[in-house]
Amino acid sequence: MGLGDADITAHAAISMRLIQQDFTTPRRTGDTSRRAPAAQPAAPIDLGILDHMRASVHEIVTHTRAAAPNATPPPADAAAVYAWMDEHTAHLEEEKRQAAQAIVYRQTLEHALKMGDESVVRRHPCPSCGCWGLFWRAAAREAACLNRHCAGPGQPSRTVTLAQLAHQHVAAQETRRATRAT
Numbered sequence: 001m002g003l004g005d006a007d008i009t010a011h012a013a014i015s016m017r018l019i020q021q022d023f024t025t026p027r028r029t030g031d032t033s034r035r036a037p038a039a040q041p042a043a044p045i046d047l048g049i050l051d052h053m054r055a056s057v058h059e060i061v062t063h064t065r066a067a068a069p070n071a072t073p074p075p076a077d078a079a080a081v082y083a084w085m086d087e088h089t090a091h092l093e094e095e096k097r098q099a100a101q102a103i104v105y106r107q108t109l110e111h112a113l114k115m116g117d118e119s120v121v122r123r124h125p126c127p128s129c130g131c132w133g134l135f136w137r138a139a140a141r142e143a144a145c146l147n148r149h150c151a152g153p154g155q156p157s158r159t160v161t162l163a164q165l166a167h168q169h170v171a172a173q174e175t176r177r178a179t180r181a182t
């Protein structure tokens, strides 16, 4: 029963769609009373978001093709690549399927952060100490644990990558599924 996989795939597609919409919708400057100087375009194209979308799709396509060389060509729509990946990796052995799911889940976290939602990090327990004190360090692009005992005496804060959070999430989901199945 691949309910969890469907959730992860659908969630990733929704978050990619949000980014697409944000990218294609003209930006509101907030202050409409004062016109922007003519030299500054009113709706600047955020190349960071475009790059982010392209890199995300590229990673999904590359990984899927490596895991399933006979996969059909990927869809043109960026948000549709997750269902495409799911379709072509669902039959693979457990380990490979989970690796694909972890990539998709990590991208969902990356999409949320790209949109300025850092709360997605707090929704995961620290993989090391299990506390709910993770917070996002934007400059370092990593999560850090608030628990000062987590890293050990004299050590800097325990840090966690998004990939680690994604692996933890997918593994926990598999454990729940296995528990339900028995």
Ligand SMILES: [Zn+2]
Residues within 6 Å of the ligand: 126, 127, 128, 129, 130, 131, 145, 146, 147, 150, 158
């Ligand atoms: Zn911790």
